[in-house]
Amino acid sequence: MWKINISGKGGEGNRIRTLGLYALCVILFFIFSNLMINVTLKTIYEPIDTYKSEPYGIGIDIKEARATYVNGYVGGNISNKNDTISKVYMKIDLYTKRDVLIGTKYIEINDLKQNQTQEFRIGFKYTDVDHANINLVDEVLKDTPEEAFISENLSGAILLTTVIFLCVFG
Numbered sequence: 001m002w003k004i005n006i007s008g009k010g011g012e013g014n015r016i017r018t019l020g021l022y023a024l025c026v027i028l029f030f031i032f033s034n035l036m037i038n039v040t041l042k043t044i045y046e047p048i049d050t051y052k053s054e055p056y057g058i059g060i061d062i063k064e065a066r067a068t069y070v071n072g073y074v075g076g077n078i079s080n081k082n083d084t085i086s087k088v089y090m091k092i093d094l095y096t097k098r099d100v101l102i103g104t105k106y107i108e109i110n111d112l113k114q115n116q117t118q119e120f121r122i123g124f125k126y127t128d129v130d131h132a133n134i135n136l137v138d139e140v141l142k143d144t145p146e147e148a149f150i151s152e153n154l155s156g157a158i159l160l161t162t163v164i165f166l167c168v169f170g
Helices: 012-043 153-170
Strands: 049-052 056-065 071-080 088-095 099-111 117-124 131-137
Touching: 049 056, 056 131, 088 117, 099 117
Parallel strands: 049 131
Antiparallel strands: 056 071, 071 117, 088 099, 088 131
């Protein structure tokens, strides 16, 4: 009348296999989503023009200079062709399409020996960057604060989103 399965086989094996398949699906989805996020982010960034001057016998090789509407980065290599150089700064001025200076960033070049190469990468959060001017200077004046340059279009969008959020959820 009553059948009791004492051996433990049958149902438990299927549950473990199903649990393993679910775990495999979660891991595969995680890997797929990370790949797609990286591909999407790489395609959003557009190249920006860079202009550079190379005093002090230092060569500046820009590998990547890319920006979106709200942020970007500049990266490359600095190589020294002369004697050891210490306490020199690379100044990166960032401009809009109409040549309006919207920000300045500095990278310290410290104890760069002859025929030595140093890699650099600096990020920025300025709106609508079109090109960058790269120079070497002896002193740092001051980085431009990134928060000060939120465009009027973006601040209006933030205000509109806040009002809609308060109307719906408030």
